[in-house]
Amino acid sequence: GAGVSQSPRYKVAKRGQDVALRCDPISGHVSLFWYQQALGQGPEFLTYFQNEAQLDKSGLPSDRFFAERPEGSVSTLKIQRTQQEDSAVYLCASSLRGPSGNTIYFGEGSWLTVV
């Protein structure tokens, strides 16, 4: 596809349920980012991959959050034992190269509601 694709677009989870959010970056993009955007707030960084290597996971809020990108393309963000405060839009973004001057393109997000 032409852009960053995320699925599912909308997910309602019961508290305590595990969820998995998928991101298909733009083809050939080396860098992949996950951000969390609470309602009415700016996106907040969660984690960063360069190819399959997770180089920065400093923004993951707890050990319930886990991300992977095993083959350096598709990435999955997994949230275990979801809690109400996890309700947010999870944005995936990608860029062509590593940190050397490239535009970061965002997907439309996965809207997670925990009830």
Place this chain on the structure above:
Amino acid sequence: QQQVKQSPQSLIVQKGGISIINCAYENTAFDYFPWYQQFPGKGPALLIAIRPDVSEKKEGRFTISFNKSAKQFSLHIMDSQPGDSATYFCAASKAAGNKLTFGGGTRVLVKP
């Protein structure tokens, strides 16, 4: 710790008017300052970006002004149009392509 502060939170402007959004940052290691536009239900999209070696950058109706000594930068939207109604986010990073630190956003409404 809010490293990028954005104001105002919301803004109403008449069609043809000028929208001005301000941001201030704390981390002097930041070296790249983009602005993103976000429509409801969509992801943020890059609008315009600046590096601190220039004081102003203009692309069409959008201008970034940058004041390195004050650690402030602003977005000016000239001749605002109803289609510009969106939420605007300033951001900063240590280099283009690095992780972004976003401001809190400004909801802009352009009245016809």
